[in-house]
Structure formats: C-alpha cells, structure tokens
Amino acid sequence: MSSLPLPAAESGAATGAGASPPAPAFSPLYQQIKGLILNSLQHGEWKPGEAIPSEMELAARFRVSQGTVRKAIDELAADNLLLRRQGKGTFVATHAERQVQYRFLKLQPDSGDARGEAPAQRTILECRRLRASADVARALALRSGDAVIQVRRVLSFSGVPTILEDIWLPGHAFKGLTAEQMASYPGPTYAMFELEFGVRMVRAEERLRAVLPDEQQAHWLAISSATPVLSVERLSHTYNDVPMELRRGLYRTDTHHYRNELN
Template sequence: MPRRLPLYQQIKGLLIEALESGEWLHDDVLPSEFELADRFGVSQGTVRKALDALVGERVLYRRQGKGTFVSPYQDEWERTGFVVPGFGGRVLIEPVLPELLTCMRANASEEVAAALRLRRGASVIFVKRLMRLNGQVMAMDDVVLPAELFDGLDSRKIRQVGGALYELYHRVFGVRVVRTTEQIRAEPAAADEARLMGVERGTPLLCVTRVAYAAEQRPVEWRRSWMCTDKYAYGSES
C-alpha cells in the first residue's frame, strides 16, 4: 500500500491545484488561515505549515499584517536583463523585446533530457527567439519544453501574449514557474549565432543556461541564451 503524504503536504497539493486552476491570480490575497482550515477540514497549524512550504518555494509571499499573496510571474526578463552601468553604482534597466523565429516539435538531446528529467529523444517543443534592445539584437534564446506539459503550444499562442512565456505557461497550460537556476560562461560566437545576431564569428558572447522549475521542484523549461556584452552587461536580481 502506498504511503500517504503528511497532511500538510496534502493541503499544499490542494492549494497548488487551486492556483493552477486560476482560482487565485498573481498578487491576489489568499483566504485567511482560519478560512482555509475550515475549507479543507484541518487545523490552522496544518494550513500554516502548507503555506510556509509554498512561501519557501516562492509560489506565495507574505506581507506583514496583510496576509499571504500569490507571487507575481517571474517572467524570463523581469528579474534579469541588460544593464547600462551608470555613475555612483546606478544602473539603467532597459526593456528587452522578443522576436519569435521558430516554434516546432523536436527530440530531446542528452543534455536537455537530463535537465528536464526526460528520456533521451523524448518529444519536446523547441522555440528560438531573438531579443532586441532599441531595435538591436542583443541576445538569442533557445527554449526547450516537455511536449507532454505544453501540448498545443504554437507560434500563434506565443505571439498572443507578446512573447511573455512564463505567463503563457501558467494561463494556458497551468504550469507556474516558481524558481530558476542558471549557469553562465563565456564562449565565442559559432556560425549560427553569428549569422542570426549580426556579429562576427568568434565574437565573445555570454552564454547563460537556465532551468526553470514549477512547484514540487519539477523542471519545466530548459533555456540557453547567447548575449552580446560589448555595450551592455547582464544583470540579475533575485
């Protein structure tokens, strides 16, 4: 007989289901612990423990004296992007605009399969985009998604949300990104990157490999971005 989850984890799962169904949207305040305890037929302590776990995973956040809220979308360029160094340590954050090049079915490489916990060759959705600053190409994204989670994703859906992928994942597919990990290295531009980004082959680029996770630490997106840094630096805020 399978072992039952602790009660607070069961309540956590029910809260995640409610979030993914759209019952509460980003920055909405959740019902009080008393109301949630009554809804699920458990103690307030059990509800508090479930909420604590979701706060720890950045699915929810708290405001002192205000309650518990749904965390806003951590969109891909909302907390990271290009910065222009200024005087006195100040930086100017510039908007980054996506240009969709490709959205197609593919098979997972060994690297992607390991990151997304898929079998090698599993069906995935591959998205390629250019990122522009003031009309200039400053980055290129390769995004890979498990097809089983994002069945039906196509270019039209991506364009409908203006390229805001994390919001699309949640609103259309019920997959909410709650955290990301990144590995950053420098590498010379290969022929494909050089052609699409309009730089000389061998130009130094910053290469950022990111894995995005939903609740329960489930990997839902693998992404590799190549970035020009001759005029801009890459900034990150957690």
C-alpha cells in the first residue's frame, strides 16, 4: 500500500529534528485526516460494506493522536459515509444497508412508510450511450460531447406507475451498463452502482417544481396531461463532491407525497 502524504503533525511528531517548520495549516488537523480518509474511500482502498482500520491503526498511519482520528471518523459517520457498529468496528457505509438505502428516497406513500412498502417495479424504457448535451455535460463536469449513459425508466408501486425518470451517468464510470442490469438488480439502484461499478453516491442536491406532463409523459404515468406532477431534478455526487449522476423525475402525488426532514 502506498503511503499517503502526512498532515501537519501534532506537537511536531511528524517533523524531524532540524527540519524546516511546516507551512501554516489552514484547516484543523482532524479535517486534514478526514480528507485523507476520504481520498482512500474515493480510490477504493476500502470498499462499501468493508471495515476500515481501527482508530489506533489510523492514528499510527497518520502519526496523530487517536482522538484526532476519532473526531474525523465522527464527522464521516455523521455524513453517512462511515457506519459504526458497536463491538465490531467502523465500516464503509453502503446503500445496501437498510438505514442508508432510503436516505435519498423522499417519496412516501400517503398510508404508511416507504420502508414498509413493497419495492418498486422497474420498467426500463430506454438505456443508451450517447454524447452529452451542453446542460448534462455542465452538470456532470464533463465536456460537451463526452459519452454518457442515458436511462429512462418508470417506477411503479403496487402496479401503479408513479415515477418517470431520466438518468444520465458519465460513460467512463458506467461502461457496459445495460437495461437488463437496471431492471433485474434486486436491491436499490445505488447499491448496484456500488457493486458493479464501484461508484458510491454520498450526497445529492435537488430542485423541485410543479409542472404539467406532456402527452407522452402522461401516457407513461397513466394520467391525464392536465394532471400536475412534481418535477424533481437531482444531482448526486460521490466522494470529494465529484458529480456522478443527473436524474430528472416526474412524480405522481395522488397516492404519495414528498417528505423531507429539516434539522
């Protein structure tokens, strides 16, 4: 395993005798350690679902105190990037974990909770490789014309088409993605992205507005084109804020509602 660059040392631990003093640090030491752990996650040193080294091992690796490592891990756990398990250690969070997989699912049935609802039935309308339009390229930090995978699908609950989605993914990261994979994977789509492509979505931002569907969209959702739907545009990022998915969905809200918790 290649060694990582060391952060500014605590009490001079990483500075040899007679060495030039380190450049001033502009972020707390635990934030530097957090950044180093994030880099290891981004480069796949520890896969989703795997245990990371203990706090003591990481402290020795980075030449800092165990308390500094603990503070960095606390923040990563609060960000849902790591998951602590009592008596077992700290693990890379995965969308296959029940407490994590619903983090991006905001559409709730009017009666009950999404966790008790049967999984959505997926109908893939289209899955193709094409050149990115200017707006898609801009959102995904690509060049206009770079390859992307576009997926169009309908998600149905209890046989009722409820969500129509267009998804764009960078072609270089999702090479070989097929409609069959998208339709047949038994778990959450984001868990499939982790398992099959090594891409974990860790953060997303959304924009919402009410719109009227066009005739084709209304047909796929089995509603009238005069029925308002909720338009949700989501940009999802992997580690270190790298954009990896643009998703535009139309949501029926006659049996479901969009629910968010604000802290």
